[in-house]
Amino acid sequence: MGEILNIFLTASLTLIGGIILLLLEKIVVLFYISPFWKFKKKLIKTKVTLYLYNNIFTNFFELEKTNEIFLQKIKDSQELLRNHWAELLVDYNQIINNPLLNFFCKRKIPTKEEMEIIAKNLIFVYNSPLVWSKSWKTEIKNNSLERNKKLEEIIIILMRY
Numbered sequence: 001m002g003e004i005l006n007i008f009l010t011a012s013l014t015l016i017g018g019i020i021l022l023l024l025e026k027i028v029v030l031f032y033i034s035p036f037w038k039f040k041k042k043l044i045k046t047k048v049t050l051y052l053y054n055n056i057f058t059n060f061f062e063l064e065k066t067n068e069i070f071l072q073k074i075k076d077s078q079e080l081l082r083n084h085w086a087e088l089l090v091d092y093n094q095i096i097n098n099p100l101l102n103f104f105c106k107r108k109i110p111t112k113e114e115m116e117i118i119a120k121n122l123i124f125v126y127n128s129p130l131v132w133s134k135s136w137k138t139e140i141k142n143n144s145l146e147r148n149k150k151l152e153e154i155i156i157i158l159m160r161y
Helices: 002-052 068-096 099-105 112-127 137-159
Strands: none
Touching: 002 068, 002 099, 002 137, 068 099, 068 112, 112 137
8 A cells, every 4th residue: 555655646746846847947938038039030030121121221212203002112111120120129128127038148139239229220211211302312312321321230230140
């Protein structure tokens, strides 16, 4: 009888220990690993968007000569860029506000200064006009050079991560 009780207790404690380990693993994944990978995916999506719409973000389009479908594509690309900006900031803050996660991810994510450059430049590109009318052309040229420089800064930083 005592041997059966020992077998039952051993099996029960093994099962309880396995459940506790499973719960600890889920907690670690949920609070530490998942936010990091979520942020890394957003960085990759931002890079892809910048490469995919590079022809739009680096050019100007004359309002009178651009069709409605392409104008919509321009607006959609800018909205996508703004969404990436917001999502990157939220996910980045989630990582840096978690001391343990911040410690382990420090060299795998952009520094605070780099993230500020990325965020500032993404919102600049979003806010800069991509469509112009003949009456604005001289003002826009300087904006184009600055926008291209900011896009280059973003890509250089993103390529490190």
